[in-house]
Amino acid sequence: xxxxxxxxxxxxxxxxxxxxxxxxxxxxxxxxxxxxxxxxxxxxxxxxxxxxxxxxxxxxxxxxxxxxxxxxxxxxxxxxxxxxxxxxxxxxxxxxxxxxxxxxxxxxxxxxxxxxxxxxxxxxxxxxxxxxxxxxxxxxxxxxxxxxxxxxxxxxxxxxxxxxxxxxxxxxxxxxxxxxxxxxxxxxxxxxxxxxxxxxxxxxxxxxxxxxxxxxxxxxxxxxxxxxxxxxxxxxxxxxxxxxxxxxxxxxxxxxxxxxxxxxxxxxxxxxxxxxxxxxxxxxxxxxxxxxxxxxxxxxxxxxxxxxxxxxxxxxxxxxxxxxxxxxxxxxxxxxxxxxxxxxxxxxxxxxxxxxxxxxxxxxxxxxxxxxxxxxxxxxxxx
Numbered sequence: 001x002x003x004x005x006x007x008x009x010x011x012x013x014x015x016x017x018x019x020x021x022x023x024x025x026x027x028x029x030x031x032x033x034x035x036x037x038x039x040x041x042x043x044x045x046x047x048x049x050x051x052x053x054x055x056x057x058x059x060x061x062x063x064x065x066x067x068x069x070x071x072x073x074x075x076x077x078x079x080x081x082x083x084x085x086x087x088x089x090x091x092x093x094x095x096x097x098x099x100x101x102x103x104x105x106x107x108x109x110x111x112x113x114x115x116x117x118x119x120x121x122x123x124x125x126x127x128x129x130x131x132x133x134x135x136x137x138x139x140x141x142x143x144x145x146x147x148x149x150x151x152x153x154x155x156x157x158x159x160x161x162x163x164x165x166x167x168x169x170x171x172x173x174x175x176x177x178x179x180x181x182x183x184x185x186x187x188x189x190x191x192x193x194x195x196x197x198x199x200x201x202x203x204x205x206x207x208x209x210x211x212x213x214x215x216x217x218x219x220x221x222x223x224x225x226x227x228x229x230x231x232x233x234x235x236x237x238x239x240x241x242x243x244x245x246x247x248x249x250x251x252x253x254x255x256x257x258x259x260x261x262x263x264x265x266x267x268x269x270x271x272x273x274x275x276x277x278x279x280x281x282x283x284x285x286x287x288x289x290x291x292x293x294x295x296x297x298x299x300x301x302x303x304x305x306x307x308x309x310x311x312x313x314x315x316x317x318x319x320x321x322x323x324x325x326x327x328x329x330x331x332x333x334x335x336x337x338x339x340x341x342x343x344x345x346x347x348x349x350x351x352x353x354x355x356x357x358x359x360x361x362x363x364x365x366x367x368x369x370x371x372x373x374x375x376x377x378x379x380x381x382x383x
Contacts, residue, residue: 003140004158004161005044005136005137005140005154005155005158005162006040006041006044006161006162006165008136008140009040009044009132009133009136010037010040012072012132012136013036013040013132017076017079018032018033018036019032020079020080021036021079021080021125021128023080024079024080024124024128025117025121025124025125026121027117027121031115031116031117032125034114034115034116034167035111035112035114035115035117035122035125036125036129037167038111038114038115038166038167038169038170039107039111039125039126039129040129040133040165041162041163041165041166042107042110042111042166042170042174042179043095043107043126043129043130043133044133044155044158044162045159045162045163045166045174045180046098046099046103046107046179047060047098047133047137047155048155048156048158048159048162050098050099051151051152051155051156052152052156052344053340053341053344054337055275055283055337055341056098057148057149057151057152058148059097059098060098060137060151061141061147061148061151063094063098063134064134064137064138064141064151065138067134067135067138071131071135071138072132072135072136072139075087075131075132075135079128087127087128087131088124088127088128089127090127090131091126091127091128091129091130091131092104092123092124092126092127092130094130094131094134095126095127095130100287100288100290100291101291102288102291102292102294102295103179103291103294103295104123104126105119105123105295106177106179106294106295107126107174107179108122108123108125108126109122109173110170110173110174110177110179111125111126111170113173114167114169114170114173137151140154141154163180166180176298177294177295177298178293178294178297178298178348178349178351178352179294275330275334275337275338275341277326277329277330278326278329280322280326282323282326282327282330282338283338283341285319285320285322285323286319286320286323286338286341286342286345286380287341288316288319289316289317289319289320289323290316290345290349292312292313292315292316292319293313293316293349293352293373294348294349294352296309296312296313296316297309297313297349297352297353297355297356298352300356300359300362300366301359301362302359302361302362303361303362303365306356306359306362306365306366307365309366310365310366310369313366313369313370313373314369316373317369317372317373317376320373320376320377320380321376323338323380324376324379324380327380338380339380339381339382342377342380342381343381345377346377346378346381349374349377350374350377353370353373353374356370357370
C-alpha cells in the first residue's frame, strides 16, 4: 500500500525545519505550524486536481523526472540558508506553472486568513513548501517506479484523505474560492487528528509516523517537482534555472492556475503541442480564464462588488473567445482534449455563477455578463 502522502511530507518538516521557516517569515512558530499544516494537504489536493487531466499529469510527471536523487536532503540546507530567497522564488514560479498564478494567489490568501498571516508571508511560505511537496512526490514516483498514469492514480486514490487532512477553517476558505469541491469536502469526515495538523505539525508527524514508516519500505516518499530548478537557482544563480524553466516559459503564458492563469484546481499547467496554435497555448489561455473566474466570482457579495467584478469577468470571457477562434485549427484529438479541459472546470464555475445569481439585487447586475460567459464555456466544453 502506498504511503500516506500528507504524512510523508509532514515528516520532512521537523520541528527544526518549522522553526527555520518561522524565522525566515518573521512569524511565531506556532503560527507557522498552523499555516504549514494547512498548506501541505492544500498543495497536494491541488496537484491531485492537476493530474485529473492527461495534460496535467504529463506536466507534473515531466517536472518530477527532471529532479535529482537526494534533492530533499539538499533542501534542508537551503531552507533558512543563504539560498532561501532563490528557493522561495523558484518554488513560487513552479507552483504558478502547475496551478496558475491566480489560483496560487487565492490559495495563499486562504492560508493567510486561516493562519492569521499576511499575504506576502503566505506566498513565501508556499514558495518554500512547494519544493518540499514536489520533492517528496518525485521520490515517491522513483521508488515505486510509477509512470505518468501511475502518478496520477496515486494522487487520485489519496484525494479524499488528502482533502480530509485540510483543517476545517482552511477547507471552508478553499471551498468558497472554488479550489476544492464541496463533494470532496464532505470526505473530510471526522478526522480531528488530521484537522489538528493545522496547528500541530509535530503532533501529526508523531501520530502518523508508524503508518508512514511501514509504508516507506514499499514506497519511500511522495511527490516532488523540479528540485533541479531550485538547486540550479542557488548554485548557478539562473543558468540552470533558465534551462529548466525554458520548457514552461515556451508554453505557459501565466497560469491562474492556472490563469494568465494556467491551471486552477482541476486545471492544467503546460499545454501539449496539439493544444498550441501558432505559438499560443490554448491550455494556458483556458487556465488563465478559469483562474480569473475562481478568484473573482467568490468576491461578489453585493451590487457594488458585482459591478467591480464585471470587467474582470469580461476579460475572462474574452480569453475564452480567443480560444474559440483558434480551436478550429486543432486536430480532432486536440479539440477533444480542449473540451475535456473546459468540462473539468465547468461544474465549479457554474456553481459559483449560480451563487452570484441567487443574491438579491446582484443577479440583475451580473446576469448578462455571466450568461455570456456560461454560453462560451458550454460551447467550448462540447467542441
